[in-house]
Amino acid sequence: MSPTVEDYWRVVEAIASRMEGALGDDLRSLILTGSLSRNRAVPGRSDLDAIAVFRRGALDDREAYQRHVRALVDAFRFVASSGLPPGHPFHFSYEEELADQDCLYTANSQAFPDSSRIVAGEDVRPQIVAGIGAAAVARCVLFAMRQRFLFPLAAVLNAGELSAMEQGVLFERLVHMAKGLPIFACLALGLPSGENVGPRELRAALPEVDFGVLDEIAAIRRGEMALGGAEEVRGLLRRSLELSEAVNDRILAQGVEPWRDLLS
């Protein structure tokens, strides 16, 4: 039976309580991020995303550090046995690292009150700041995403049979692409890029580009449309590649100038 949204919240509350009990004041904050915090979780498909923030200086204390890691292993074990999709373990940071975060999800969404929730400890989100060079990396990440994650998928466009499992894997990759592309494109174009605002900003900035494939992928993931067979998944991939090209062309229309400071 698929879990309900209420099941997700019960697991979150239980984990927060376990971590507070095990770590006391060492746990400065537990920040829930991702779709659940934005009331957009897809029960049975969404996983839990969170960041645990530990007290300043504890990273130099072997026993404290290992206690923190054990608490996170325990939290992941709890999620894995709860019936929710286990996803990945929670991220963690120490207070002194909050001012050196990357620009993608952390500084652009986790720090936003409408993209995250505090489920234990204090609200340390005002301390979350992008580190030196993080904004520069963010301007370039779309290029890396295309080369590393999207282009290699093209190998299946004209390949033979795709098993049901391969179709599922390919679709999951497209889900990741659909989440990331608008945010990464906004960062390359210097637009606001939070998970809630990025997609809207990009569509407004590039009104001539057809973003329909992103809507279709999202609707299929929510169960509002059927995935179909191998040809349908390949069709989504082809349209994703075309969309990525169209967005890339608009970004490169700026020339090299936005990246000049990074080149010698």
Place this chain on the structure above:
Amino acid sequence: MAAEARQGDIRVPPRVLEGVANLVREAGEGLESVVYYEHPLTGNGLLLVLPDHAGSFPDLLARIFQAAPRLPLHCLRPRELFQLALPGYAAPALSVDDQPHLAHCVKFRSAVLHGRDCRAEVPLPARPDIFLRDQLRGCRKFFRTHVIKLLYEREYRKVVTEVVHEARRSMSIALQAADGWRVDLAEVPDRYAARFGTARGVEGWRRLVTLAEGLETTPEADLETAAYEACWLFEGFLKGIASEALESPPP
């Protein structure tokens, strides 16, 4: 079978030559240039320069990725070659970011296997420190999470070996401003020690290596302790490398 080819100091393995010949047969008109390069973090890779107007781009990519040898590929149009010098996005354990060293390797540690020589059009990075900063953030964001999953799965030996490997990669990236592109991973610790002295990062590395070397004889019951120790040493190593290579680098 194709014989190994040499261009200067670069030896192109026969399987790469065969793969590129196949690639050129399948996508020849869609390839302006094919450059083979050696790379400290991935071993090697191919730069494929595509024409600015290639008809259906998805179909060209499909032909390329079906026919190309199994190497890291960078598919770029001439106007996109500057991207070789930009930072990528470090997500250690999830994927290999080969942008550190990439522009240097394509320009200076490479061989043109097909088409025109485009290497002079590739710029170099102006801010090598950004690559290391991104690697260190990536270790904190992704590698920590990956290790927690390994600990949950009781893959204790894997924790230690992967920590050692990631430490080596981090040292390589720290050497980017000091001709690190010339240095293969096996030689990286010595080069790092020579450049940055015997301070915190080097000491952390030595303790990690000692731990890894002892794995063979570590009793099963002690592996969990060794894995947690490796994680903590790695954290100290990362702080050391940040201090040595970013905060007070040698002149």
